[in-house]
Amino acid sequence: MIDVDNIKKHYVKGSVTTEVLKGISFHIAAGEYVAIMGASGSGKSTLMNILGALDTPTSGGYRLDGQEVSKLDDDALSALRNRKIGFVFQQFHLLERTSALANVVLPLIYRDELATDAEARAAAVLDAVGLGQRQHHSPGELSGGQQQRVAIARALITDPALLLADEPTGNLDAKSGAEVLALFAKLHNEGRTIVLVTHDKVVAEHAGRIITLADGGVADDRAVSHPRDATAPTPNTDAVAGPSGTATSA
Amino acid sequence: MANRNGRLLREALGALSRNKSRTFLMMLGIVLGIGSLTAVLCIGQGTRDRIMKVIAVHGLDMLMVRAGAEKQIFAPTADRGIASLSEADASAVEAELGNVVAVSPVQNQRGFETIFQDRSIKVRVFGVGPAWSDIRRRPVVRGEFVSHDDMAHASKVAILGFHSAKTLFGEAEALGQTIRIGNEPFTVKGVFAEAGASAGAEDFDDRVMIPFTTSARRLFKRPYLEQIVIQVKDVSRMKQTADAARALLRERHQIRGDAADDFFVREPGDVKEAALSTSTTLNTLLIAISMIAMLVGGVVIMNIMLVSVGQRMREIGLRRALGARRRDIVAQFLFEALTVSGLGGLVGVALGAAVAIGLSAKGVAVSRLTWLPFAIAVGACAAVAIVFGLYPARKASRVDPVVALRQGGAS
Numbered sequence: 001m002i003d004v005d006n007i008k009k010h011y012v013k014g015s016v017t018t019e020v021l022k023g024i025s026f027h028i029a030a031g032e033y034v035a036i037m038g039a040s041g042s043g044k045s046t047l048m049n050i051l052g053a054l055d056t057p058t059s060g061g062y063r064l065d066g067q068e069v070s071k072l073d074d075d076a077l078s079a080l081r082n083r084k085i086g087f088v089f090q091q092f093h094l095l096e097r098t099s100a101l102a103n104v105v106l107p108l109i110y111r112d113e114l115a116t117d118a119e120a121r122a123a124a125v126l127d128a129v130g131l132g133q134r135q136h137h138s139p140g141e142l143s144g145g146q147q148q149r150v151a152i153a154r155a156l157i158t159d160p161a162l163l164l165a166d167e168p169t170g171n172l173d174a175k176s177g178a179e180v181l182a183l184f185a186k187l188h189n190e191g192r193t194i195v196l197v198t199h200d201k202v203v204a205e206h207a208g209r210i211i212t213l214a215d216g217g218v219a220d221d222r223a224v225s226h227p228r229d230a231t232a233p234t235p236n237t238d239a240v241a242g243p244s245g246t247a248t249s250a
Numbered sequence: 251m252a253n254r255n256g257r258l259l260r261e262a263l264g265a266l267s268r269n270k271s272r273t274f275l276m277m278l279g280i281v282l283g284i285g286s287l288t289a290v291l292c293i294g295q296g297t298r299d300r301i302m303k304v305i306a307v308h309g310l311d312m313l314m315v316r317a318g319a320e321k322q323i324f325a326p327t328a329d330r331g332i333a334s335l336s337e338a339d340a341s342a343v344e345a346e347l348g349n350v351v352a353v354s355p356v357q358n359q360r361g362f363e364t365i366f367q368d369r370s371i372k373v374r375v376f377g378v379g380p381a382w383s384d385i386r387r388r389p390v391v392r393g394e395f396v397s398h399d400d401m402a403h404a405s406k407v408a409i410l411g412f413h414s415a416k417t418l419f420g421e422a423e424a425l426g427q428t429i430r431i432g433n434e435p436f437t438v439k440g441v442f443a444e445a446g447a448s449a450g451a452e453d454f455d456d457r458v459m460i461p462f463t464t465s466a467r468r469l470f471k472r473p474y475l476e477q478i479v480i481q482v483k484d485v486s487r488m489k490q491t492a493d494a495a496r497a498l499l500r501e502r503h504q505i506r507g508d509a510a511d512d513f514f515v516r517e518p519g520d521v522k523e524a525a526l527s528t529s530t531t532l533n534t535l536l537i538a539i540s541m542i543a544m545l546v547g548g549v550v551i552m553n554i555m556l557v558s559v560g561q562r563m564r565e566i567g568l569r570r571a572l573g574a575r576r577r578d579i580v581a582q583f584l585f586e587a588l589t590v591s592g593l594g595g596l597v598g599v600a601l602g603a604a605v606a607i608g609l610s611a612k613g614v615a616v617s618r619l620t621w622l623p624f625a626i627a628v629g630a631c632a633a634v635a636i637v638f639g640l641y642p643a644r645k646a647s648r649v650d651p652v653v654a655l656r657q658g659g660a661s
Contacts, residue, residue: 037329049652054571084575089655093568097268108256110573154572 001160001193002028002051007060007070019160020046021057022216028195030161033188035204036197038213045166047213052085052164053077065161082110085157088165092147092229100126100150101135107158125153129183130247145176152183163187163194169203181206182230205246206230258578261512262585265565269558273590276554279547280634281601284627287540288602291610291626295617296534301529302485307320309520311485312385314491315343315499326347333474333568334512337466339502340478341377347498349483349491352381355462356477363419364458365430366418373414373458375431377465385481388454393425393440396461400439407439413455428613432469433457450481486530492517506521544630547594548638551587555642559583566646567654576647583646587639588632595631599624 009021021043025244028034030156038044052064053069056077057150062069065084072080094103104122106238115121118225126135126226127148133211147166169177185206198206204210205228212220266273272611305311337355344353358376366513380389383395390409400407408431415424424438445454466473482491492515499513500506559566566579574582610616 052571054652054655078570078573078575078578087571091564092570093564093655095268095565095568097266098264102264106569107572108262108577110569110575112254114254179642228584235266 001028001030001032001065001108003061003063003178003230004051005048005061005063007050007062009050009055011042012057020216021050022215023060024104024216024218025060026211027217028193030193031188031191032063032209033184033194033207034196034209034211036195036211037199037201037204038219039199041215042213044197044199044213045218046165048166048195051143051162051195052087053081078110082107083158084161086152086158086160086163088148088151088155088168090164090167090170092139092144092151092171094147094150094154094201096140097138097139099136100131100142100153103139103150104154104157106170108156121157122153125156126150128156141177142173145179148172149183152180156187161193165194165196167200168196169198169200178202178230185230187189202228206243254578255581257586258581259585261587262582262589265562265582266589268587272554272558276551276590277594277597279412279550280442280544280591280631281547281598282385282419283544283547283634284598284602284631285605286543287537287625287630288312288627289579289605289609290533290536290598290602291622292603292616293537293614295484297529297533299617300615305485311488312518313482313483313488313495314478315339315473315480315495316514316516317476317512319512319514333472334471335475335478337462337475339499339593340475341497342502343478343480343495346493347480347495349487349494351481351483352380352385353481354379354385355473356382356461356499357465357470358477359465362432362458362469363430363566364414364418365431366427369418371417372457373411373456374433374453375465375469376457376459377462377470378459379462380457381481385479387444388445389504392444393438395440400461401463404470405461406434406436406464407461408436409440409442409459411442411455411457411459412444431460432470436460436480462616469556488517504505540589541630545558545635547591548634551590551635552638554641555583555587555639556645559642559646561652563649563657564647566649567657569649570649570651571655578651579647579649580640580643583637583643584639586634589622591631591635591639592628595627599627603629623626630632 004024004026005022007024007080008019009159011020019194024043024047037043037073038049038242046055050070051064053064053072054077056072060070062246064080065079067084069077069080086167096184099153100120101122105118108118108121124137129152131149131153132145134142134150137190139150146149149169152168163184164203167186169180174234182201188208196204198204205224208227209223211218212219224247315335317333322403340353340355344350344561347353356376356378358374360374362373362374362375364371378396380398381388382402395409396407399405408429410418410424418424419427424441427580428435429438430436441453442459459467478496480491482488496511500511501514503512505511507660563570569579569582606616
């Protein structure tokens with residue numbers, strides 16, 4: 001599924017060349033749930049950007065779902081992100097004053113042909129993340145946890161090969177964070193390939209495998225013998241009150 | 251919408267409606283620019299129309315070529331018998347001179363005894379072409395004027411001056427009656443409107459008009475003319491047209507070097523011509539000012555868009571992450587600029603038209619609303635949007651999604 005082969009990334013600033021990734025290799029199989037950990041400055045963010053096709057390595061190979069990504073031009077990278085990668089960000093990055101449904105449909109508009117069932121698919125993925133009743137709410141009317149679940153629905157609508165989450169619980173309280181992790185566990189059980197980037201060891205231990213970066217290289221790559229069980233029940237959001245009492249407005 | 255650009259337009263509309271105050275500010279400059287442009291175009295055209303109407307009423311679009319040199323014009327005899335202008339000259343002017351609407355030869359002779367039954371009157375008879383009535387603005391109120399057919403057949407038809415008709419027929423019907431002019435029978439074909447005391451009317455109401463061919467061959471029995479009257483198309487080129495007519499006739503009359511003309515081209519007063527060109531200058535100036543206002547409107551759009559690109563880094567980064575290509579971002583921002591400019595243009599046109607209508611109530615000349623100001627406004631809006639929207643749009647498209655997604659700011 002994912003083949004990372006001796007990836008290096010240099011940044012040149014004036015006469016100073018900074019080597020952020022110094023040759024990273026790993027393989028992630030389809031259906032794996034992997035956490036990438038590392039302190040800030042370890043190269044974690046740079047690696048995530050390369051895995052997300054937002055950036056290209058200076059050298060080395062990156063194959064995603066059978067396609068070599070490292071040599072693609074900007075338009076091809078855009079198309080690849082659109083088709084194969086579902087992003088989940090720490091700050092959710094939803095369009096404000098825009099309904100959950102419209103936010104979830106967003107990736108589909110950047111295609112030459114819009115699926116005729118786009119809105120039905122958006123409604124279905126919102127349902128799958130437990131927000132079936134909140135389709136027409138805008139982000140301002142949703143709690144942080146609900147917003148992140150809208151973002152996850154947006155990542156899922158394209159049925160991506162890779163779900164790439166960057167500190168998805170970083171802006172959430174413990175309860176909402178647990179719900180999001182439970183949702184990831186559910187998606188993992190359904191066979192989705194998930195890469196979760198975090199600095200939080202407890203969060204990382206929900207994954208089946210942890211790759212730890214340090215100083216631009218892989219410091220550790222091990223399976224988690226007993227992944228933490230995200231036992232929080234499948235989120236039933238309509239019972240979770242939003243910050244502005246939105247539970248009653250559904 | 252199944253079309254990708256259609257969807258991007260919808261994204262643009264969404265972005266505009268999410269931030270209405272920003273959209274309003276972007277629109278403001280265009281509204282004012284297009285508003286003033288529309289008002290100026292309406293008023294400018296209206297002023298021009300009004301001047302043209304004055305010109306038309308007073309026949310200021312007419313060049314008159316008279317037989318004989320200039321000094322002879324003021325000779326007391328009207329029928330000077332100068333044989334310098336011919337019918338062929340009139341035809342040549344019509345065929346070869348540019349900027350001409352219509353041409354008519356004119357010949358006239360005084361003292362024709364005109365008789366109907368027991369009534370008689372001494373009149374001055376004019377032989378003219380079919381265009382004469384329009385050129386001199388002497389409309390026929392009853393019956394018809396000389397036709398091309400009358401010309402071709404040298405028909406014996408007459409159009410009576412208002413006063414001649416009254417003297418001969420009183421209140422009775424004149425049309426279709428046979429009168430005798432210099433012992434020749436003529437059928438009354440039309441009666442002129444009363445010229446009354448209007449400028450230059452003189453004895454007009456006492457005249458009788460007949461086809462030029464009839465006068466030349468059957469009544470006056472002479473080929474030469476007293477006048478050629480020429481209606482000019484573009485009055486602002488009156489002088490050039492007069493010079494061209496002069497050159498043409500000098501050549502036809504084989505007058506070379508310093509030799510004096512054997513004809514005289516009379517131009518209408520220069521005053522009105524100056525008025526028209528002044529109004530044109532003023533109009534051009536006002537349009538230029540409106541265009542500058544439009545440019546300012548464009549700069550406003552560009553500035554607000556540039557600021558908004560900075561504020562919307564996260565949105566741009568997100569869209570790029572979700573698969574928007576650079577050109578999709580350019581398209582969205584250009585659509586935003588076009589929408590703002592287009593809406594601003596519509597509001598501006600409405601505002602400008604309202605101002606023009608308000609001013610017309612206060613006596614300012616305003617043209618009827620035509621498509622022209624609207625077409626110009628729409629074109630100007632699209633041009634402004636593309637010219638001033640492209641830079642911010644390209645800037646937005648060059649945003650690095652990695653950097654943008656890490657930034658704060660509302661999306």
